[in-house]
Amino acid sequence: RKTHLPRRRAPLVLLGLLGLGCGGPDPGAQPEGWDSAVAMRPATDRNTDPKTFEMDLEARIEELELVAGLKTPAWTYDGSIPGPFVRANVGDRLIVHFRNALPEPTTIHWHGLRIPAAMDGAAEHSQPAIQPGETFTYDFVLPDAGLFWYHPHVHSAAQLGFGLYGALLVDDPTEPADLGDELVLVLSDMAIRDDGSLQDPQTGLDFGTLFGREGDLLLVNGRKNPVIQARAGRRQRWRLVNAAKSRYFQLAMKEHTFTRIGSDGGFMEKPVESAALVLAPGERADVLVVPRGAPGSTFAVRWVPYDRGYGTTFNRPEEEVFRVRLTDEAEVTETPRPKTDRVITPLDLAGATPITLDLTQGEVDGKMVMGINGVPSWEAVPVPAMVGETQVWTVKNTMDFDHPFHLHGFFFQPLDASLAPIHPMEWKDTVNVPVDGTGRFAVRYDDRPGMWMFHCHILDHADAGMMGMLDLQ
Ligand code: C2O
Ligand code: CU
Structure with a gap:
């Protein structure tokens, strides 16, 4: 873990104590049009x-x-x-x-x-x-x-x-103030031909479906390679969603880390600091970043190839997603990070119903189909559930590609192999199930009966049959 954060902090604190440095620019203010x-x-x-x-x-x-x-x-x-x-x-x-x-x-x-x-x-x-x-x-x-x-x-x-x-x-108006200057960043990609037209969604046929089709054009809020302005030392809060249909976003920055405070369903039990941030399609992250560097300098937020199975990183370079430019003002002292810790009570699993799913691939009439438990979505029998019931889902992936598994309408708690909650705990609605891996989670159904979908959020996979229904009564 790199510890560059305390750099130059002590002298600024001293200046503050001496009453110097007052009358300077508001340490909280962002430059006009920063976002x-x-x-x-x-x-x-x-x-x-x-x-x-x-x-x-x-x-x-x-x-x-x-x-x-x-x-x-x-x-x-x-x-x-x-x-x-x-x-x-x-x-x-x-x-x-x-x-x-x-x-x-x-x-x-x-x-x-x-x-x-x-x-x-x-x-x-x-x-x-x-x-x-x-x-x-x-x-x-x-x-x-x-x-x-x-x-x-x-x-x-x-x-x-x-x-x-x-x-x-x-x-949530009661959440701590001053978590940072907030940006909502919708990450996506698009497949556009040289003449600007949209690529055929069936490009590459079954092979394209298996890999999940990614577009070459990386977009942040619909823009290619935007540059945001930031003040050195002034904390930023980035609310990210991966809205791409198949691409995973693994983000990294030189000499900066992500402090993740929240995910799909709000704040996590505790923040986690990491050098890279991985978002599978459908997932969200709430992260804090303190930009550092010389006035006027820039640093890139890069897309780093993420191995989501067979050949998915082959011959793929890193790419810039967006860039942060530091203003010409001197670095400000970062304010202490407010606490976002949240008590998440583990669901009581006594008497919980086990549900086991296999993410599968097969062939019907010479055409590849994907499915769950060997059955494509159009032939699937719904998983039964009762209002008030708790279920433990075990989602196995024996295919050569990762699958981000999404359940509609409910948050769940990820579990480890012994069915204990994974810490820090978080509420999720989408979780990545890696190649040869197993996703496990606990879910409790409140009083909202109906048909609820679950599926792989690589949408090429979902459309090829990797979807199912939950029949909540
Ligand atoms: Cu974003 Cu059915 O999902
Ligand atoms: Cu999938």
Whole structure:
């Protein structure tokens, strides 16, 4: 572990004690427009009740210049990638008047939100697909604080890969103040041809599906290689979501570490410091970073190849995702990091029902299909569950590729091989199951009966059959 953090701290503290250094720039202030390079279009609330966020949203194709000089007929929410950024408080009601102006059916799934099944957006399970020209109103209360996201649940690999995704940040007004200057960063990628057109979502046929198709164009809030401004010593809080359909993001920075304070379902039991941060598709992270360096210097946040199985790192260089530029001001003294520790009570596993799943691959009529327990999603028998029940899921991966496993509508607690909680504890809705590995978690069902999906969040895999349903009664 590198210990560069205390550098130059003592003298600044002394100056402060002597009353010197006062009258200088506000140590908390960021330069004007520091975040504009990654600004997202905010959603517009047309409801005057402060506890209700009510918005219109349209899915439509719009030509965007994602690569300079090229026009791409992107699939968008309201004409932008990502879609409008929704920000509200925990307990608020969210109403979304949605209209489908795409040439094919779609839905919106609210990834990670513990909302009623009828609002979950799983086409043909919790609602019929919304046909072109049709509308649907999503209406629910935001039950948890954290970073969530929304995306379609019809032809997901294609629709997400073409640009349909957006971020939803749910604030908890009681959380500690001054965790840092906050940025929401939606990471994704896109496969665009040299003429700007979108690549065929079936490129590479079965082979492409097996690998999971990644795009060459890395995007942060819809921008390629943006540069954010930061003050040396002034803590940043980055709220990250991996919205790519297949790509894993392993991020690293020279001489800087990530202090992870939260994940899918809000704060973790304790912060964890690490040199690299891995986000499988669908996962979120809440991290603190203290930028250091000479005034005016920059450092890169790099994508580092992550081995997610057979040949996935072969011949792949590191790439820059975005860059941090330090302002010309002198380094400020970082304020102490507020405590975000959270007590997470382990679920009581006495009497819990074991559920065992195998993530599998097979062939039907000469075509590759993926499945769970040897059965593709279109033939799957739902896993039964009862309201109030606790289950322990064991998800085995005998394939040659990792699978990020996602359960709709509920948070779960990751367990180790002895079924003890993994520390630091966290609430998750998506967890990576590595090659030849096993994912284990405990989940307790509250009173929201219905059909809930679970699937691999490499959406090429999901579309190829690696999905199943939970029938909660
Ligand atoms: Cu983001 Cu069915 O998932
Ligand atoms: Cu998979």
